[in-house]
Amino acid sequence: MTNPSLDLTPADAATELRTIRDLIRYGVSRFTEADLDYGHGTTNAHDEAVFMVLEGLSLPIDQLDPYVDARLTLAERRKVADLLHARVETRKPASYLLNKAYIQGIPFYVDERVIVPRSYIGEILFSDLIGGDDFTLVEDPTEVERVLDLCTGSGCLAILAAQIFPEAQVDAVDLSADALEVAKRNVADSGFEDRIALHHGDLFAPLKNRKYDVIITNPPYVDAEAMAALPPEFRHEPEMALASGEDGLDIVRRILKEAPKHLTPEGGLLCEFGTGREILEAEYPDLDFFWVETANSFGEVFWLTRDQLKAGK
Secondary structure, eight states: OOOGGGGOOHHHHHHHOOBHHHHHHHHHHHHHHHTOOOOSSOSSHHHHHHHHHHHHTTOOTTOOTTTTTOBOOHHHHHHHHHHHHHHHHHOOOHHHHHTOEEETTEEEOOOTTSOOOOOTHHHHHTSTTBTOSSSOSBSOGGGOOEEEEESOTTSHHHHHHHHHSTTOEEEEEESOHHHHHHHHHHHHHHTOTTTEEEEESSTTGGGTTOOEEEEEEOOOOBOHHHHHTOOHHHHTSOGGGTBOSSSSOHHHHHHHHHGGGGEEEEEEEEEEOOSOHHHHHHHOTTOOOEEOOBTTBSSSEEEEEHHHHHHTO
16 A cells, blocks of 8 residues: 555645654655665665755765754755655656765765766775785875876766875876766866866877876776666666676776776776676686775776786786
């Protein structure tokens, strides 16, 4: 039986619901009944509702407790109710409705010209694997002079790299001119305009013979079968930012082939690519992939040095 409360219009909801707690509960009920899909920063109805309510009210998204029982003005309730209903009716990711996504707690502007950023590479850049005391991929971040972010999209990883590698010049490349317009806005907001250069083109093509100490990339990697079965939320994202051939690895293969020419002798490649680990290991038996573990993944991000890439050819 349908819950009658879920038949409320946004105006009715704004009238009957009073507090942040009320709106979150209502959002969870609406999202659950609508059987929404997640994966654009949250993984469940509760976290999605919390994000939408707090962000919609310009409150810190990681500080629910101080505000949960706050009574809202009618205008605030109307705004949030409209957002919650739009999430159900349009099936757009919340980040598109709010024009905001967070990586490592840092906000970025997003819209439907770019995929919603959700890369594991952000976590890796901020971990002890970069400049840590024990085993590291990059021993001293201050010695990194040039970084490349391939398939930059919204520019978020390039901006994070500029923070982590404080002396580095960062090049960021994307094939989509629309995506680069979004990246341009985020770079301007970041304060790193003097250190981040945006390039329009196909992978390494616009970079000539430049070499980098670190290359990071979160390229398109969705296979044909998964593309055909994408939930509505993911269909709002640009197809060219997701699809990569029959097995999802067409672009990764191109990167592996071309990267050695663009790495310094001590340089390395950090690549996120999804779930094709077995395919890559079978296809490149001489490549000594180092699989990087994160809080929510293993076998979806690899690190290869220039020497390893050259030896594996």
